[in-house]
Amino acid sequence: MTLLFEDVTKRFGALVAIDKVSIAFEPGLIYSIIGPNGAGKSTLINMCAGSYRVSEGRIRLDGVELQALEKYQIAQHGIARTYQNIRLFDGMTVLQNLEVCLFPELFGRTLAEVFLPGAARRMKDERTERCLLVLARFGLAALADEMAADLSYGNQKLLEIARATVLAPKVLMLDEPAAGLNHGETDRLKEKLRELARPDLTMIIVEHDMSLVMALSDHIVVLHQGRLLFEGTPAEVQANLAVQEAYLGSPGEVDGIREAARSRANRVRIRADADIERRRPAAL
Ligand SMILES: Nc1ncnc2c1ncn2[C@@H]1O[C@H](COP(=O)(O)OP(=O)(O)O)[C@@H](O)[C@H]1O
Ligand SMILES: [Mg+2]
Secondary structure: OOOOEEEEEEEEEEEEEEEEEEEEEOOOOEEOOOOOOOOHHHHHHHHHHHOOOEEEEEEEHHHHEEOOOOHHHHHHHHHEEEOOOOOHHHHHHHHHHHHHHHHHHOOOOOHHHHHHHHHHHHHHHHHHHHHHHHHOOOOHHHHOOOHHHHOHHHHHHHHHHHHHHHOOEEEEEOOOOOOOOOOOHHHHHHHHHHHHHOOEEEEEEEOHHHHHHHHOOOOOEEEEEEEEEEEOOHHHHHHOOOHHOOOOOOHHHHHHHHHHHHHOOOOOOHHHHHHHHHHHHOOO
């Protein structure tokens, strides 16, 4: 079920945050959206999730025009997301943070809860079971009864992603999942995200951590000043000069990207001239 952005534009007053962007996101693949701050990455996610209205263009999933729907309807169509800033229910336990996602299912069952307490208990047990399974997948089952606010930052980020997967979404959009994580936490996140990949899931990750982007992505979309600058495989993105100038501009960033590329050397070829550049100081 392809997620299609068709000539999508978003304006905030005179500012064009997204300028006629068209992209197709296919199921079964992991996409990363990269680009400098202010490029429009979060805006793209926010429009898809219904948090921002689309100014022009269409966003379609399976023939349904998402830009015409309300946020809750978009969620019902199987689109889940996390936020750039963690948004958990601090006053609830880890488990309750997941169970609350299943709340809409409770509505139709109120009568059963009243007249068939046995059945109601079974349904509640089922819900809990389902959420515990998700927590286990993220290595958080042992923390189920902790308050969400008491978790480490890394675990809070994982919990947010776990919560987004409870309803088995078709599209999962993660806005800077590795931001603020240390190396160990980033590695763990990488592993969990890789495990999440399914043939029927489209994963879209907005991320600055190039080691994560290069290691996980099947396809990378580069945004610059609201425009689609380039898209391609990790290797193609690295080899593209326009991308290097616009995004990988500073030597520090370029070095970071090369390091990331080295760590998956079999899948990504590093440009030979870039390597020579890098060796030069040592040779002097
Ligand atoms: N709610 C908003 N109101 C006004 N301007 C916004 C809003 N959200 C984003 N912008 C602007 O749109 C541009 C893109 O922002 P954003 O999508 O957050 O970038 P990114 O996530 O790539 O850093 C920026 O210039 C930002 O200031
Ligand atoms: Mg952002």
